[in-house]
Amino acid sequence: MRTALECEGLTKRYGGLLAVDGLKLCVAQGEAYGLLGPNGSGKSTTIGMIVGVLAPDSGIARVHGHDVWRQPRQAKGLVGYVPQEVALYPDLTGRENLRYFGRLFGLRGRRLAERVSALLDVVGLADRADQLLGTYSGGMQRRINIAAGLVHEPSVLILDEPTVGVDPQSRNAILESVQRLVADGMTVLYTSHYMEEVEKVCDRVGVIDHGRILAEGTPEELMGMLAPGGRTEIEVEGDVRAAEAAVAALAGVTVTAHRSRLLIAWGEGADRLADVLRALDGVVTVVRTEAVRPTLEEVFLQLTGTSLRD
Template sequence: MTATLSCTGLSKRYGDILAVQDVGFFIEKGEAYGLLGPNGAGKTTAISMLVGLLQPDTGSVQVCGHDLAADPLAAKAKIGYVPQEIALYPDLTGRENLRFFGRLYGLPRRELAKRIDEVLDFVGLSDRADGKIDTYSGGMKRRINIGAALLHRPEVLILDEPTVGVDPQSRKAILDGVEQLVADGMSLLYTSHYMEEVERVCKRVGIIDHGKVIAEGTRKELVSTLGSADRVELVLDGDLDVATDKLRAVEGVTEAVRAGTSSIRLIVNEGSHLLPTLIAAVRGIAVVTAVEVIEPDLEAAFLHLTGNKLRD
């Protein structure tokens, strides 16, 4: 199967900081690929290079067989880009904003009118199409932001944190829509802080940290990197910093991080067997008020691979 989007050896340096280092992955036709990484990992820099907004120092990007550097217009015409920040004219209506983007992509007048109606229907905003954007809720703006990227029927849709700051109803609508697009054969590159969204939408996931893709695979493949490890969450009352250090030193604990004001999250081998040892380790420092052993999931894999929670 040919890749709709592929990149190899992408690097970008800002002064002394190597923001992206030798990043490479591919997305097949109709495949949803998730890019996970903590803040500052290099996700947005990588995406900026993938959509042609930033010139890489090294490496190349291919979109549907078009080299982005050699034939940028043909390559960009195949991409639908949904930026993290909502980029819409607030004093124009939803329909007028879509018309602007459709014209930008050179859609003929009649086709554009038809596509605008289709896209408005798809994002569920037909009834608010003629309202100005500055009267929309955050979720509605996000949906139009996505709609603008769909007008020209792109081969690959790149979504950079598309659900940031939206209400649950709009998030559900966005995720349902994205799943529908993938089911219809569109390729997808999805970045999000929300692990559950990536688990739900994406077939394969790349984990990026400190500018490098440190692991890549299906959810099952990534979780299997944990081996027989479990994720354990302890709710404690006491000195959590000292308790975290104590727990980290316990044999069989591979990761221990604070989670909120009263919890410590751990990756441990044979979690259920190790529980008495864990509780004993914090005795005198903190009182364990609740314990949860969670089956290995993508978040545990992420924690294991990066040593950070995703939202750090």
């Protein structure tokens, strides 16, 4: 499959701080790729170098083979960038904002008018197109912000936290718009702190921290890292601590107790549930067992740590 976006050895320092550390990234054409990382992980710096607003100290970023810094006109013309903050004019209407950004990219006349109308339909704001942007809700402004990033018909769309601070209905509308774009062949690089969004929208996910990709794969592949063999929740009656100790004595099995429940996990290989139940026999009464699917958030916390940092 053709590569749409790639980074090789991308590095950026701010004084003594190594913000991005030899980062390697490859996104295929038509793929939705989620970039997850805590505050200060290097996400924003990476995006800044990809879109050409930050110069790397070393390394290369390419869009469809065009070097972002050596061939800026070709590379930047292929990228649509939607920043975290709404970068539009409140004293212009939604339509006027899109026309303005279209003209910056050289669109004129009928082509510009048709493109603006099509994008207003894509983001579901055709009925509000001729109202001032300042009268829009936060969610509506973010939807127009996405349309502005698409007005020049890019092949790669970079969405940096596109749903921050919006209501659930607007978030759902934004996610549906992104899914339609990907279904139509758009390549998307998507950053978010909402794990359920990334799981819903993205084909593959990369977890970044300290300026490096720590793990990469489909959401299912990443979630499988926590318990490649299986994971089961067991509800018990009796001495939960004694039950925890009995299961902890089994080789290759991990257990966490919480109130009347035990969370059991094991590595690759044979199903260990039968061994666990035998260990619990005579110690507690097993009320219920249920296979439990790991979450992307658990993977994220395991890879990046649980402590808050800025």
